Amino acid sequence: MPVAPHITEAMASSSFIRRMFEEGILLKSRFGADQVYDFSIGNPDLEPPEKVALMLKEMGASPQKGCHGYMPNAGYPETRSAMAAKVSAEQGVALDHSRIVMGVGAAGAMNAVLKAVLSPGDEVLVSAPFFPEYAHYARNHGGNLRTVPSKDDFSLDVGAIEAAISSRTAALIINSPNNPTGKIYTRTDIEGLAAALKRSKERTGRSVILIADEPYREVVYDGREVAPVFPSWPDSVIVSSFAKNLSLPGERIGYAAVNPASPDAQGLTDAIIFCTRVLGFVNAPATFQRIVAQCWNEKVDYSSYLKRRNLLTGILDEAGIEYSLPEGAFYLFCRVPERQATSGDSGNDGAFCEHLKGKRILAVPGKGFGKPGWFRLAYCVSEKSITLSREAFKSARMEW
Ligand SMILES: Cc1ncc(COP(=O)(O)O)c(C=O)c1O
Structure with a gap:
């Protein structure tokens, strides 16, 4: 077999x-x-959004040469700059294109990040209930997913997360708004979590990378805010895509953004770029990089x-x-x-x-x-x- x-x-x-x-x-x-x-x-x-179809038409008719070729593994500089503007606005922290790596959907970006940070036997924590693919993504790179039950209202149980962190913990994934619960974590939740990560770092000597998986960030009700993570915890990465907010799940276009305050922001970004390449993605799809560079803030x-x-x-x-x-x-x-x-x-x-x-x-x-x-x-x-x-x-x- x-x-x-x-x-x-x-x-x-x-x-x-x-x-x-x-x-x-x-x-x-x-x-x-x-x-x-x-x-x-x-x-x-x-x-x-209509602009996506218009751009596709224009691009199909354009005589411009070379637009289907290889590019830098991190993506087109102009697309990375557009994503940097998006993430800076969402996180309230200024970053430029050098902290963005374009990915093959949020899933591809998450795999590149996990490959970059996991060593064999490392643990990845997640609050349950959770998106089931995370278990496979962790295992893809020699890690094990460890789940921590959320509170009864599906908010983060910060005390339980802190208790679960050990020197084997490489990363913690949070997903807000959450699949499957629709829960959004508040600023107080995130600040409490960051305080717990700080105490854990002092206790174990290892800094846990916080990965915020945010493909649903724009789909919120009653004007709810999706709290930023960059201001609270330096070792953090945002993973996201245009699958849900622009309804482009089949086009496989997303990105990872590294917190510029991370002590080794350049090293981590370089590792995610390298992992995007060696996972066989090489780079995110060219046509949709061009499209999201211009459509990311279309009103939906x-x-x-x-x-x-x-x-x-x-x-x-x-x-x-x-x-x-x-x-x-x-x-x-x-x-x-x-x-x-x-x-x-x-x-x-x-x-x-x-x-x-x-x-x-x-x-x-x-x-x-x-x-x-x-x-x-x-x-x-x-x-x-x-x-x-x-x-x-x-x-x-x-x-x-
Ligand atoms: C929580 C969560 N993360 C990541 C993904 C994957 O998103 P993408 O299609 O952009 O890879 C999904 C898809 O349903 C999801 O629900």
Whole structure:
């Protein structure tokens, strides 16, 4: 068998979101797309801003030569400068293009950062529930993901994180707004976390790199602020992309930004550039580097996500299913209801998602996010589909 056993094992335990997505395609071909309520995957359904299509047209028609060639591994200088302006505004800390490395989506950028900082056996901490791919990303580079439960309201449990830090801890990943909970961490949370990282550094002699994974930064409700991390902790890196805010997930365009206050900011940036190259990415896609250099601050109306959040929470309220109200992103994290029938699998998120599937509702069990007893609904789907799911949720709840 040519496949390495650890890959076979990882594949078996990790493909649950994709499996749901693929089962959805089958169900839709059997019952019709309208009759399947597919909340399985976070594929934004807003179209990218018009300027993206206009630029593509212009670029296609342009006689300019050499625009498909190799470039510096970190990306085009003008794109890096545009990202530096973006990150400076978001973080309230001035940085220039030299601290930016363009990446193949947030996922590619995260892998380059982890490869740059992990030694074999190192730990990467994350607050659970979390984006399940992080476990694979850490393992890709010889690290182990260690999870720390969040507080009941899904905010960071700073005390528990501090207690989990040891001399093996290389990095801590935070993700705000969070997938799967929609939680946004406040300035007080981040400042408290930075104080804990400072104490940990004194205790272990090692500085933990804080990686803020921010692809949902712009998708926030009720004017919420996504707190910056650069002013609070020097050893920090932002990882982000244009997958969710500009609806470009398939174009694989993102970046890593290194805090200029990091004691070895140049060394860390150079290492991320090198890792982008040797991971085989070489550089982020050229065409979309040009596009995001000009479109990164296009105005996008995210109010339809808020509308859909409210529509879906109304339906869940009616059905009697509890959830944590998202402050950003487009996921609803819901508690598996108490079972009325006495089948013994009360609170079992896998069984409940199977039960929902029987009603043609596709949801993802919480176990894979590190939170059994819960399930995730991605509501970046049509209003019509959400509205049509009402009776299915009600009967699923009643028959559980
Ligand atoms: C929390 C989180 N981080 C990273 C990613 C990957 O983003 P990208 O498609 O830009 O690689 C996702 C995608 O869903 C995500 O939810």
